[in-house]
Each structure stands twice: as C-alpha cells, then as structure tokens.
Amino acid sequence: MKNYLAISDIDDINSWIEEAIKIKARPLSDKKLGKDKILGMMFFNSSFRTRLSTQRAALNLGMNPIVMNIADDTWGIEFRNEVVMNSDKPEHVKEAASVVSKYFDIIAVRSFSNSANSTENEPDLVLKSFLKYATVPVINMESTTGHPLQGLADAITIAENSKKNKKIKVALSWVPHVKPLPCAVANSFVEVMQKMDVELVITNPKEYNLSPKITKNTTIYHNQEEAFKDIDFVYAKSWGFAQENVKSSNTYADWMITKNKIGKAKFMHCLPVRRNLVVEDLVLDSDSSIVIEQANNRTYATQLVLKKILENV
Amino acid sequence: MKNYLAISDIDDINSWIEEAIKIKARPLSDKKLGKDKILGMMFFNSSFRTRLSTQRAALNLGMNPIVMNIADDTWGIEFRNEVVMNSDKPEHVKEAASVVSKYFDIIAVRSFSNSANSTENEPDLVLKSFLKYATVPVINMESTTGHPLQGLADAITIAENSKKNKKIKVALSWVPHVKPLPCAVANSFVEVMQKMDVELVITNPKEYNLSPKITKNTTIYHNQEEAFKDIDFVYAKSWGFAQENVKSSNTYADWMITKNKIGKAKFMHCLPVRRNLVVEDLVLDSDSSIVIEQANNRTYATQLVLKKILENV
Amino acid sequence: MKNYLAISDIDDINSWIEEAIKIKARPLSDKKLGKDKILGMMFFNSSFRTRLSTQRAALNLGMNPIVMNIADDTWGIEFRNEVVMNSDKPEHVKEAASVVSKYFDIIAVRSFSNSANSTENEPDLVLKSFLKYATVPVINMESTTGHPLQGLADAITIAENSKKNKKIKVALSWVPHVKPLPCAVANSFVEVMQKMDVELVITNPKEYNLSPKITKNTTIYHNQEEAFKDIDFVYAKSWGFAQENVKSSNTYADWMITKNKIGKAKFMHCLPVRRNLVVEDLVLDSDSSIVIEQANNRTYATQLVLKKILENV
Numbered sequence: 001m002k003n004y005l006a007i008s009d010i011d012d013i014n015s016w017i018e019e020a021i022k023i024k025a026r027p028l029s030d031k032k033l034g035k036d037k038i039l040g041m042m043f044f045n046s047s048f049r050t051r052l053s054t055q056r057a058a059l060n061l062g063m064n065p066i067v068m069n070i071a072d073d074t075w076g077i078e079f080r081n082e083v084v085m086n087s088d089k090p091e092h093v094k095e096a097a098s099v100v101s102k103y104f105d106i107i108a109v110r111s112f113s114n115s116a117n118s119t120e121n122e123p124d125l126v127l128k129s130f131l132k133y134a135t136v137p138v139i140n141m142e143s144t145t146g147h148p149l150q151g152l153a154d155a156i157t158i159a160e161n162s163k164k165n166k167k168i169k170v171a172l173s174w175v176p177h178v179k180p181l182p183c184a185v186a187n188s189f190v191e192v193m194q195k196m197d198v199e200l201v202i203t204n205p206k207e208y209n210l211s212p213k214i215t216k217n218t219t220i221y222h223n224q225e226e227a228f229k230d231i232d233f234v235y236a237k238s239w240g241f242a243q244e245n246v247k248s249s250n251t252y253a254d255w256m257i258t259k260n261k262i263g264k265a266k267f268m269h270c271l272p273v274r275r276n277l278v279v280e281d282l283v284l285d286s287d288s289s290i291v292i293e294q295a296n297n298r299t300y301a302t303q304l305v306l307k308k309i310l311e312n313v
Numbered sequence: 314m315k316n317y318l319a320i321s322d323i324d325d326i327n328s329w330i331e332e333a334i335k336i337k338a339r340p341l342s343d344k345k346l347g348k349d350k351i352l353g354m355m356f357f358n359s360s361f362r363t364r365l366s367t368q369r370a371a372l373n374l375g376m377n378p379i380v381m382n383i384a385d386d387t388w389g390i391e392f393r394n395e396v397v398m399n400s401d402k403p404e405h406v407k408e409a410a411s412v413v414s415k416y417f418d419i420i421a422v423r424s425f426s427n428s429a430n431s432t433e434n435e436p437d438l439v440l441k442s443f444l445k446y447a448t449v450p451v452i453n454m455e456s457t458t459g460h461p462l463q464g465l466a467d468a469i470t471i472a473e474n475s476k477k478n479k480k481i482k483v484a485l486s487w488v489p490h491v492k493p494l495p496c497a498v499a500n501s502f503v504e505v506m507q508k509m510d511v512e513l514v515i516t517n518p519k520e521y522n523l524s525p526k527i528t529k530n531t532t533i534y535h536n537q538e539e540a541f542k543d544i545d546f547v548y549a550k551s552w553g554f555a556q557e558n559v560k561s562s563n564t565y566a567d568w569m570i571t572k573n574k575i576g577k578a579k580f581m582h583c584l585p586v587r588r589n590l591v592v593e594d595l596v597l598d599s600d601s602s603i604v605i606e607q608a609n610n611r612t613y614a615t616q617l618v619l620k621k622i623l624e625n626v
Numbered sequence: 627m628k629n630y631l632a633i634s635d636i637d638d639i640n641s642w643i644e645e646a647i648k649i650k651a652r653p654l655s656d657k658k659l660g661k662d663k664i665l666g667m668m669f670f671n672s673s674f675r676t677r678l679s680t681q682r683a684a685l686n687l688g689m690n691p692i693v694m695n696i697a698d699d700t701w702g703i704e705f706r707n708e709v710v711m712n713s714d715k716p717e718h719v720k721e722a723a724s725v726v727s728k729y730f731d732i733i734a735v736r737s738f739s740n741s742a743n744s745t746e747n748e749p750d751l752v753l754k755s756f757l758k759y760a761t762v763p764v765i766n767m768e769s770t771t772g773h774p775l776q777g778l779a780d781a782i783t784i785a786e787n788s789k790k791n792k793k794i795k796v797a798l799s800w801v802p803h804v805k806p807l808p809c810a811v812a813n814s815f816v817e818v819m820q821k822m823d824v825e826l827v828i829t830n831p832k833e834y835n836l837s838p839k840i841t842k843n844t845t846i847y848h849n850q851e852e853a854f855k856d857i858d859f860v861y862a863k864s865w866g867f868a869q870e871n872v873k874s875s876n877t878y879a880d881w882m883i884t885k886n887k888i889g890k891a892k893f894m895h896c897l898p899v900r901r902n903l904v905v906e907d908l909v910l911d912s913d914s915s916i917v918i919e920q921a922n923n924r925t926y927a928t929q930l931v932l933k934k935i936l937e938n939v
Contacts, residue, residue: 040678066678066682068678073669075674082902085902085903099675
C-alpha cells in the first residue's frame with residue numbers, strides 16, 4: 001500500500017481486521033520495521049485520540065513520530081495555484097509538501113473544514129494537495145470527507161464484539177449537538193460497514209441525510225425507534241451540512257441515545273462525546289458502552305496501516 | 314508504588330534520598346526498565362523545569378515521553394458529573410482519563426488553579442479525577458495543593474548540601490511577588506521537611522499563614538530576622554490565598570531576601586525567580602545560591618519516582 | 627568545535643562541504659555518536675524547516691530532540707541585567723540558560739527580532755545571553771544577524787550543483803516582499819560565499835544595502851540585469867532595515883525573479899517563498915529551481931554541526 005486516504009484503500013476488510021487483532025495481541029512484534037524512520041504528523045486541526053494513538057502506533061513499530069501544529073509552530077500555507085502570494089500565507093503547499101517529504105518517511109495530515117460544507121468545491125483540498133506534491137506516503141488523519149483510521153478502528157471493534165454465528169445489525173444514528181459537525185466520521189463508518197458482512201441501517205432527521213454517494217443502497221430511517229429494532233450495535237454521531245437549510249440541532253434533542261432506546265445493544269462513539277446531550281450517562285457508564293475499547297483500537301488500526309505502508313517503502 | 318500524588322506517598326525519605334543520589338551518579342543504569350513504555354505528560358498549565366526534567370528523567374529510563382498541552386493541542390475537558398455537556402468543553406474526564414490509560418503506561422498531570430484559593434471546595438479536582446478514572450499510574454506534576462516532585466528534589470538538595478555532624482536549620486520564607494501564587498510548592502516543602510531530621514521554621518507576614526493542616530507543629534515567625542537566626546538554608550517562595558483579605562504583596566516589599574539577611578546560609582528557590590523582587594542579585598549570583606543544582610535534582614527526583622512505579626507495573 | 631553561532635565558526639568550508647556530502651550519502655553511519663544525548667531546541671520564533679530538519683539531524687545521530695516553544699509552553703524570559711523583575715517576564719536568562727544546561731547536552735536557540743533593525747544596540751541579545759550563561763554547547767537556529775545553519779546548507783547545495791572545471795558566478799538578489807524581513811539569511815549567505823571559491827555579487831535597490839561589515843569587498847549592483855550577466859546561481863531573498871528610511875518594498879515590484887531574467891541559472895531560496903511576488907511560478911516549477919534540495923541539505927548541514935560538537939563533548 002502506498003497511501004491511506006480513504007476506506008476505499010482497504011482491499012480486504014476481513015483480512016485487515018484479522019491482522020489488526022494479531023497486532024493487538026503482540027503490539028511490539030514488528031518493532032524493527034520502523035527503525036530509523038520518521039512519521040511526520042501535521043495538524044491543521046486540534047486532536048486528542050488521533051494525536052496520541054498515532055504516536056503510540058508509530059512507537060510500537062520503532063518509528064520516531066514528529067508532531068507539528070501548523071498554526072502554532074509555523075505559519076499559514078497557501079493551497080491555491082497561480083496566485084500572487086501577498087496574503088498572510090507565506091508558504092505554498094507545493095514547497096511545504098515537497099520539503100517535508102525530505103524530512104519525513106511518511107506524512108500524516110489532519111485537516112478538515114470547520115465550516116464543513118459538503119457543497120464546497122474541493123472539501124479535501126489540503127489532504128489532496130499534500131498527496132499531489134509529497135514524494136512519500138500520505139495518511140489521512142481526518143479530512144472533511146473521511147476519517148478512515150477511525151473507520152478501521154470501528155470495524156475492528158465491531159468484529160471483536162460480535163458473536164460469530166449470527167448476522168449482526170448495526171445502526172448509525174445521528175444525535176443532537178451544540179453545533180454543526182463534519183460528516184467525516186459518519187462517512188467512513190458507513191463505507192467500512194458496507195464492506196463488512198453486517199446489516200447496516202442509518203437513522204437521522206430527514207434534513208440530515210448524508211450524501212447519497214456515501215449511503216448508496218443503505219436503508220435510512222427517519223424514525224429512530226424503527227431503526228433500533230433488534231439492533232446489536234448503535235453508533236452515535238452528530239453531523240450537519242448534508243443538505244442546505246438544516247434545522248437547528250436543538251430541534252431534535254429527543255434523538256439523544258438512552259438506555260431505554262437501545263436495550264442491550266453495544267454503544268459506540270468516536271469520542272469526544274457530550275454526555276447527556278448525545279447520550280445519557282446511564283449508557284456510557286454501563287457495560288453496553290464499548291467506546292473506550294473503540295478508542296484503544298485506534299492504536300492498532302493505525303499500526304496496521306503504518307505496517308502496510310512500511311512493508312512497501 | 315502505584316501513584317505519586319503527594320509527599321505522603323514517600324514511605325521513607327532517607328532511603329529515597331539515598332537512592333536518588335545513586336541515580337544521579339549513574340543516571341543511565343536503569344535504561345532497560347522503561348523500554349517500550351510511554352510516559353504521557355498532560356499540561357493544563359505552563360511549565361519549564363517540570364516539562365524538561367520529566368522528559369529527561371523518562372529518557373534516562375529508556376521511556377518515550379509524549380507531551381500534550383491540553384488547551385493548545387486538544388480542547389476543554391469537563392470535570393463535573395451528571396451535567397448536560399452543552400458548554401465549550403466537549404470531552405468528559407471519564408472518557409479522557411480512560412482513553413489515555415490505553416495509550417500511556419504512566420500519566421503525569423499538571424493542573425493548578427490560577428485563582429488558587431485554598432477555600433475552594435475541590436482544589437485538586439483535575440488530578441483527583443484523572444486518578445479516579447485512569448487505569449494506569451498517575452503522577453502529580455503540580456496541583457493546586459502540592460508539588461511533590463519539587464518537594465522531593467528540594468529534600469535531595471538539602472541532603473547533598475548538609476554537613477553530616479550537625480542538625481541543620483531550614484527556614485521557609487514567604488517573599489513578595491507581583492501577584493498571588495498557589496501554595497503548592499510551599500506546602501510540599503513543609504511536608505517533606507517535616508519528614509526529615511532537620512529543624513524547620515516558617516516565616517511570613519501574619520496574613521499569609523499556610524493552612525494549619527500543613528504547618529501542624531512547625532514554628533511560624535512573623536518576624537523574618539528572628540526566623541533567620543543561625544540559619545543553614547533559606548527557602549524563598551511567595552504564596553497567597555492562605556487566608557481571606559490578605560494585603561497586597563507590595564506591602565511587604567522588605568521581605569525580599571538579601572545577602573545581609575541570610576549571611577552564609579544556602580539560598581534555595583524552585584524557580585522561576587524574580588530577581589530584585591524576591592531575592593537580590595547579590596544572593597543569586599553568589600556561591601550561597603544552590604538554585605541551579607536544585608533544578609538539576611528535579612531530573613533525579615522524577616527518575617526515582619518513575620523507577621519506583623515502573624518496578625511495580 | 628564548542629558552539630556554532632555564525633559562519634565564522636566554519637574553519638574550512640571546503641572540508642565541511644566534503645564531510646556533509648559524505649553524511650548525506652550515509653546519514654545513519656554515526657548513529658551511536660548521539661546515544662543518550664538530548665538536543666534541546668528552544669524557539670522564540672516560528673519555524674518550519676529548521677524545526678523539522680534539526681530534529682531529523684538529531685535523530686540520524688541517535689540523539690533525542692526535545693522541542694520547546696517558549697511563548698506557548700512556558701513564559702516570558704528577562705534578558706536585561708540588574709533590573710527589578712516586576713514585569714510580565716518571571717524568569718531571567720541567567721537561570722533559564724543555566725537550568726537547561728542541566729537537562730540538555732546541546733542547546734539550539736532561534737530568536738530574531740521581528741522589528742529586525744540593524745541599528746539596534748544588541749540585535750542578538752537572546753542568543754548571546756544563552757551563550758553567556760549556558761554551560762553546554764549552543765547552536766544558532768537563526769538570530770537577528772545570522773542563520774549559519776542555512777548558510778552552510780546553501781554552500782553545500784551550490785557545491786553539489788557546480789561543475790568542477792569553471793569558476794562559478796553567484797548573485798544574491800534582493801526581492802520584493804509584503805513586509806520588511808531580517809537580514810539573517812542574506813548575511814550568512816554572503817559570509818559563506820566569501821569563504822568559497824566563487825564570484826559573488828549582490829544586487830539590491832540602493833536603499834537596501836546590507837551592512838558594509840558583512841558585504842566588505844563584494845560588488846553590489848543596484849541594477850539587477852547587470853548583476854545577472856553570465857550568472858550560474860541566483861539566490862533570492864528579501865530583507866529590510868539595512869538603512870534608515872527605506873522605501874516600501876512595493877516600489878520595487880519589478881525586482882521579482884523571472885525565467886526571462888535568469889535564463890538557465892539555478893534558482894535558490896531559503897523558503898518559505900511567496901510565489902509570483904518573490905519569484906514567478908515558471909522559475910520555481912522548472913528544473914532551474916533547486917530550492918527543495920537546498921531545504922533537504924538543511925538536515926545534513928545541521929547533522930555535520932551536531933557531529934562536530936558531539937565529537938568534542
């Protein structure tokens with residue numbers, strides 16, 4: 001594998017999950033693979049789990065991670081072509097990406113639009129620009145349209161927590177939030193579930209449909225209760241901007257996940273999660289919640305991706 | 314040892330000092346102990362010596378330190394329970410502490426209140442919350458009520474600079490400052506000196522008494538000159554908030570430490586120190602000052618704590 | 627070598643270049659030299675290439691780099707002597723430099739004045755203060771008056787790209803910019819070229835002459851076209867403040883480097899570079915541009931400097 005940009009870069013989800021679970025059992029067994037290699041992590045947005053789990057994954061492989069917060073550590077980067085660069089952005093991505101390719105063996109980039117509007121012309125301009133001008137492999141640590149390291153961790157977590165002898169049913173449920181959020185996590189979750197042998201349903205208020213390019217044939221319920229019938233896993237996530245003129249999230253406060261709604265189903269969320277707005281304490285503090293193990297699997301998902309890239313360098 | 318949260322976690326100060334001095338003589342002799350282990354350092358406040366000496370200590374033990382400035386690198390963390398999380402703090406410490414326990418082998422936390430009011434209900438809420446929800450050992454890199462890594466380094470420094478054949482006299486002196494400061498360093502210094510075989514006295518303006526829970530039977534002089542009679546070590550530190558309605562620090566400008574006041578006694582301070590406000594240049598620039606060696610000992614104090622925890626993991 | 631502060635610390639530029647090119651061919655061959663050593667990198671200003679290439683260089687030598695952004699991670703540092711420290715700068719460089727000498731084996735400092743005025747009394751006060759009070763080697767990662775790691779990388783790049791059988795001609799050309807910039811890069815470039823066996827010329831508007839202490843006998847053309855006759859390398863850099871009452875940079879928009887002006891000459895710039903203001907796309911996107919290789923050589927220049935210091939520690 002050269003780059004890891006989207007769920008579509010996973011060629012065989014079942015073999016990937018199997019390999020990730022092996023890595024989890026013996027995380028230091030490939031410690032020589034990354035020796036003397038540097039992973040450069042470039043953050044255009046804040047990060048908690050991605051920042052830490054990616055460093056852990058790199059260290060488990062013997063790599064040296066170098067972290068850079070672009071805004072704090074350096075300066076603005078220009079992504080438009082053929083402009084006179086007289087703005088507050090003194091460096092062009094053509095140089096930035098070429099140069100970091102000299103210092104890093106693998107580049108990981110987090111950049112998503114805070115006004116994450118799916119109608120934007122080039123929503124993943126930053127990631128795509130690094131991919132275009134970099135001469136080393138590039139990993140997506142979350143872009144406007146996808147968060148494939150999270151999606152892979154989600155798939156591993158569902159596989160680990162599933163009984164082998166039955167087809168499981170998974171619901172992705174939109175949840176209320178204080179502000180509109182990007183669709184990246186939801187998109188990647190839908191895409192990775194579509195690759196797995198599960199029954200996936202999506203439930204959201206009718207104004208909040210994800211892009212049909214993502215959802216394809218997946219059933220969408222605008223009635224949450226209906227979606228949760230016989231459910232095994234409930235994956236909660238807020239998102240916005242899927243359509244113009246969406247109503248305020250507060251309109252749908254009753255979309256919060258409760259113990260009463262999900263019964264014995266496992267509860268998943270990418271974190272950070274707003275308690276008693278997105279999901280009630282009763283769910284998060286119960287055995288139904290697998291959010292911490294899901295976060296733990298971020299390390300092994302990323303370690304698998306790094307391993308596949310390192311084996312190919 | 315599981316955690317290091319306060320001076321009370323030191324079971325035998327003399328054996329700890331002895332071991333720290335051995336580590337200082339051969340700092341790399343336990344380099345295998347921390348192999349493949351990650352120390353996560355989480356800063357809710359700025360840090361200079363703690364940030365650097367803790368990284369040095371971890372590297373000396375073969376550990377990989379990962380540093381995170383919570384405010385800059387991530388986002389606000391909620392510490393109250395059973396609230397609807399619709400504020401600017403999108404992540405609860407329950408999740409934050411549980412998750413970092415998956416990525417780090419030991420967690421170190423610095424969080425003290427800038428309005429460090431000892432009447433606050435839960436002055437060490439952040440540290441205590443991490444302790445409660447973390448599943449790996451926790452180290453206090455300074456909380457509102459204590460700075461036990463500094464206190465241990467102080468004890469080592471006094472032991473190194475004491476003659477064996479006499480009982481030494483140590484004075485903790487309040488000093489003027491431009492603003493009220495937390496009592497953490499003063500508290501931990503008093504507590505660690507009370508464990509040692511020294512004569513400890515405290516001197517401060519009468520409005521600035523430390524909490525009686527800390528000072529216990531230690532003699533407090535409101536006359537600095539009296540406290541400094543026959544003194545061997547003067548430890549200067551400003552603090553505030555010990556009582557309500559304290560007068561402005563400027564009222565007590567003459568509490569500054571001078572060469573004339575302390576004579577041949579050794580001068581100590583945790584740093585940073587404001588020259589010619591807290592202590593005159595003449596003292597800091599003389600052989601009486603042992604503040605640099607005191608800062609150096611931060612490395613070995615922390616290395617001892619990490620070693621004791623690693624041996625127990 | 628004890629410290630690396632200025633181009634004048636290079637004793638023999640030709641042997642340095644030769645050694646740097648050897649390091650570039652086998653960058654990991656001295657991996658044991660820096661074992662258990664810490665390079666402390668202290669940034670008072672933003673940094674991109676210096677930040678990353680210096681970490682890469684340290685890691686190539688087996689060192690552990692520790693990075694600190696002074697403003698974000700710590701607090702203000704006082705550099706004036708004999709003052710009452712009641713301002714917003716709670717730590718004096720006397721303590722700061724002495725203390726970091728206990729935690730780091732080598733200290734690297736970036737600090738340049740943003741109001742980079744060459745008439746300032748002590749333009750390199752920060753660097754010189756660290757040098758004065760540190761007890762370990764100090765490296766200049768760019769000060770107000772010089773950027774000798776960049777200058778060394780520039781010399782290596784010119785050597786690599788020169789034909790052996792002819793004397794090459796190099797022009798340093800002032801270029802327009804949106805704001806006045808320090809003279810550090812230009813100064814160090816002039817100084818290192820004066821050490822090499824090349825014909826160096828400088829070209830700039832007449833108000834923008836560099837300090838005669840730097841330029842010495844080097845020919846200065848106020849006509850760019852004249853300077854570029856038979857040119858082999860064009861090094862573009864904006865600077866200001868060389869003289870009082872300089873005109874706005876916009877007055878000289880036609881000093882931008884174009885393909886038409888430089889023909890087949892190699893184009894160099896320290897980066898970041900403002901496209902279509904400093905140099906047109908046509909130059910940067912052509913084979914004439916060697917700016918990426920120049921940035922790559924930052925790693926090997928720094929690695930050579932670190933190696934020479936480590937061999938002497």
